Amino acid sequence: MTKRKEQSTNSLNKQLMAGNCDLVHAIDLIGGRWKLVILSNLETAAVRFSELKRLIPQISERMLVLQLKEMEKAGLITRTAYATVPPCVAYSLTAIGKELMPIWQQLSQWGSKHKTVNNEG
Template identity: 50%
Template sequence: MPLKRRRYDCAPGCPVEATLDLIDGKWKAVILFHLLDGTLRFNALARRLNGITQRMLVKQLRELEEAGLVARTVYAEVPPRVEYALTASGRSLEPVLAALKTWGEAWMQRHHVTSAPPQAAE
C-alpha cells in the first residue's frame, strides 16, 4: 500500500505539521516509544498499551507501517508469529519521543498528575 503523500503549504510550521501528520493521535507516538525498546510481538505491544482495542492497535500499526516508521515481519509458523520493529526512519524519531517523554514528565509533576498503574488482565 503506497504512502499517501500530502501537500503542505510550507509556511514556517510546515515541518512540524508533516511530523505531526505521521505520529498524530493518541496511540502512534506511544507505540513508537515502546518499540524503542526493541522488536515486539502484537500481544506484547497490546499489553503495554493500557486501554487500546485490538482493532485500534491494528489500524495504528498499519498506518505506521504505511508511513515507513514500523516494519512488520510475519514468520511462517503455526500459529503465525508477527513481530513489529522500528525502521531506520522510525528510530530517527527517538530524540523527538524522548523530548515528549521528558516534557510530559515535567508537566505531570508541575500539575500534580499521577499515572495510574496498569490494570491487571481479567
C-alpha cells in the same frame, strides 16, 4: 474509524497543510493518542503484536491494528510475519522511526516536568 473520502474538504485541507508545512506533516505521521506510545514500546527490540497489546492494555485491538498499519505505510515501522503455527507477527522500528527516539524521549521528559501544572489548575 471510517475512511475519509479523498475529495472531502477535510482530506483536501489535510493534504494542503501537510504539503506546505513540515511540522504539520510530522504531526500527521506521529499524531494521535497511541502512535508515540506504540513507537516507544518498539525502542529496544522487535515486539510481537500480542506483546504490544499486553504492554498497552488500554488500546483496543482494532485501534492497535489501524495505528500499526498507518505507521507501516508511513515507513516508521516494519512488519515481519513468521510462518509458524500459530502465525506470529512482529513489529520493529525502521531507520526513520529510530530517528524519532530522541524526540519522544524529550517529549516524555517535558510531559513529566509539566504534568503537575495541569493537575494543579
